[in-house]
Amino acid sequence: MQNFRNIFISKTGFVPRTQAQALKAYLEDIIGPEYYTYRAVNIHPLLEEPWDFQEIDRLLAKPDLDIETIQILITIFDKMLQLPDKEQALFAAESINALEQRYLNQIIALKKKAETDADTDTIRAILQKYQCLAAINKNRPLLRTFYQKEAQQTFIQYRNLLTDPEKDIAAYISLLFDLEAMEEARREILAALQKHPRDEKLHFIVAEFNFRIRSYREVGTYMNQVVKIIKSKTGKEICDFWGIQGERHG
Incomplete structure (x- = not known):
């Protein structure tokens, strides 16, 4: 019988971290079928204890992380900070500081670029970095709140460049929701709908606005009024999920 430890040695030293990576490694003959089977059913969820510090280090080494990954890491670090283990608490504190400093440095570089060559992509990148800092x-x-307000001021400063109803305006209104600036959000929604009356994302933003101000009945009423505008598959699925049919099924 093959030695159990040898089964789990890949030919290149590569260690798959997800089921998809395990499958790709198996298909490319990097790992054997036994190792693939093991990894395919034993990938350790990042949030589950005991934490996979090797995977955490790998993620921290990446220059950019998506919001969801940042939120997972911060959840882990916040738990570590509550532990009596001083070494883990120190690791968590240093990791949070390092992440924050990374995005601050990126913002400084992007703002310097914007001083002489402000373009839409650069400003969107700055806003995205502030979103990461908020996360x-x-x-x-x-x-x-400080970082969210910095994002708000950046949007206001460069709003002439940020005109896309979904990438820019809807994202800004969502930021106002997070800041609980509901009256300002209402004004932005009305102005946006005047310019883009058939934009799906904006109509879902209106529904979210009504939900956030606890006008729950208005959510369904409004969506039933505009459901005929919803054309995307995702939009239709959302409407179907909530039982919103309106004239579309009539």
Whole structure:
């Protein structure tokens, strides 16, 4: 019988971290069928304890992370900070600081570029970095709000460049929701709908607005009024899920 330990040695030293990576490695003959079977059913969820520090280090080494990954990491680090293990608590604190400093440095570089060559992609990148900083500080309300307000001021400063109804305007209104600036959000929604009356994302933003101000009945009423505008597959699936049919099925 083959030695159990030898089964789990890949030919290149590559260690798959997800089921997809395990499958790709198997198809490319990097790992054997036994190792593939093991990894395919034993990928350790990042949030599950004991934490996979090797995977955490791998993620921290990436220059950019998506918001969801940042939120997962911060959830882990916040748990570590509560532990009596000082080494883990220190690791968590240093990791949070390193993440925050990384995005601050990126913003500084992007703002410097914007001083001489402001373009839509650069400003969107700045706003995205502020979003990351807000996510890093999701459990630190003062810092989270500070970065969100910095994003708000950046949008206001460069709003002449940020005109796409979905990439820019809807994202800005969502930011106002997070800041609980509901009256300002209402004004932005009305102005946006005047310019883009058939934009799906904006209509879903209206529904979200009504939900956030607890006008729950208005959510369904409004969507039933505009459901005929919804053309995308995702939009239709959302409407179907909530039982919103309107004239589209009539």
